[in-house]
Amino acid sequence: MTPAGTRELEQLWREAAPRVLAALVRRYGDFDTAEDALQEALLAASRQWPDAGVPDNPTSWLITVASRRLIDQWRADSARTERERLLAYQTPPDELVGAPADNPQAGTDDSLPLLVLCCHPALPPPAQVALTLRAVGGLTTGQIARAFLVPEPTMAQRISRAKARLRQVGARFPLPPAHELPDRVAAVMQVLYLVFTEGHTSTAGTGLLDVSLSGEAIRLTRRLHRQLPGDPEISGLLALMLLTDARRAARIGADGALVPLAEQDRDRWDRGQLAEGIALIEAALPSGPVGPYQLQAAIAAVHAEAADAGHTDWAQIEALYRMLAGIAPGPMVTLNHAVALAMVAGPAAGLEMLEPLLADRRLRHNHRLPAVRAHLLELAGDRDQAQQAYTAAARLATSIPEQHYLHARALALGAPGRQA
Incomplete structure (x- = not known):
């Protein structure tokens, strides 16, 4: 002991x-x-x-x-x-x-078989993802609810029903036969992506990162890639994780504060992970139908290949986001697309893209919409509206480092003191 x-x-x-x-x-x-x-x-x-x-x-x-x-x-x-x-x-x-x-x-290590069990075809996709995040990822019900943009009691009921359904159908633990495994891959990949995302930027708590979660997601994705090496979307997912995780050391300053991508010291990026991720996505893109993970990995690769923020090929990134919005539309895709569009066509174009999201109920309690809107308003020179949006985003953020960053941006624009 x-x-x-x-x-x-x-x-x-x-x-x-x-x-x-x-x-x-x-x-x-x-x-x-x-x-x-x-x-x-x-x-x-x-x-x-x-x-x-x-x-x-x-x-x-x-x-x-x-x-x-x-x-x-x-x-x-x-x-x-x-x-x-x-x-x-x-x-x-x-x-x-x-x-x-x-x-x-x-x-x-039975983590991958357990994950595949939770993605049993008897469960609807949202339940598959929720249950595996709880059982394999170790996320709390609250964390999962925030990832799905639903109330916590709703998520608790979803997880409870999923477990009852597995018991009802007599789901077995071992991995399914090889010919059945591809049918469960989509749900498995979504789970791994959400676990990684929670580790990369924790939705709650005092730390920005949770390396145990992001590291576990990468480890399980590597195992899945070994099981199905010819699946280009699995390659894309692994590439996306590696390219994103490569920036981890530069995302936190010496004082523990969040450092946005444009201000990161790129010498601190993990060159080994970048090289592996770029090689994976370059091999995956020509090999089959292009899916959302490949497109996101391609976007991350464009960022990785820029010598500094000023040399980022935003036109290519905007085109990739346009493709992504065409095959996997969603509010988070629109948020990121708006930023890329603003860098290509000006902040007014980005703000116009955000307008429909202001009425999206799924984002009512999510800080990312006002945060992105604040950034674009700041680029447009509207300091008063930008500081109000930053302050609103800080109120909604559940991660302490993100709260501090958003408050700091508001204060830098002349906002009143930090609010609870």
Whole structure:
């Protein structure tokens, strides 16, 4: 056992939880009860580890405790007596959670099979994404709700119904046959993209980045790419992640403040990741139908290839966003397209593109619309309207670094002091 602080413990729990859940689902089959047992194990860890120290193998410890909770639950249920007897006969609990070195459940990474299970065709796509973000990505229900632009109670119901549906259809844990895997790829990719996005720019909390989430998304995407190396959209997704993550070190200043793309020190960008991402997208684009992840990766590649912000090929970026809006329209695409258009045709054109979004209910509580609008108003020289928009964006932002950045922009334009 080794001592650990609260933040370190929370990090351990979140990193271990998806693997523990995957091991429990693989062994015991029922997703819902496995997740309940995991939550009880995490509660036990929160009580014991701060004083007793972190076990040498936290994942194995959590599997042990969660397995015992499941066995105890089944023993208390007279209707499951025969199932419990058979399970105990096949694999005694102490053998299941034996020494870490001999424990296949703790040592095997079942994250990708769990992700594919959550993307079962019996679930509608929004439920697939929500459930896998919760189970594999470790995001809270609130974080997932913000990513989907829906209220948190709505998302909680969606996740609950998804788990019930998996139980109803008797969904099995192992990866489906190779010929079935492509049918689940779209939902899997969306999940991985949203997990990465949450790690790249956290929607809440004091930190801008959550490297554990973005790193896990990249790792799982690499595994998916190895499973289906000929899929150009998977290549595009991996390229997009690598090209975006390559800028991570330059996105935070020495004081911890957010640094926008135009002001980043490009010498701090990870050249290895940039080269890998550019090679992936250059190989993917000619190989098949062009999808949204390939187009986003191509946009990131154009930014990566510019020696500095002043040499960015905004005309090419605007054309790529136009293509993206044609095949995957959405408010976030429009926001980014408006910025590119402003750089090509002037801020008035960008502001005109934003006008329809002002009535979009999905963006009512999202800070990105007023933030982009503030930026374009500032480019247009309308300081009063820009500072009001920056202040409005800061009120809506749930990430502390983004709040600070937006307040600073407002103050720089002569806005009143920081507001709560």
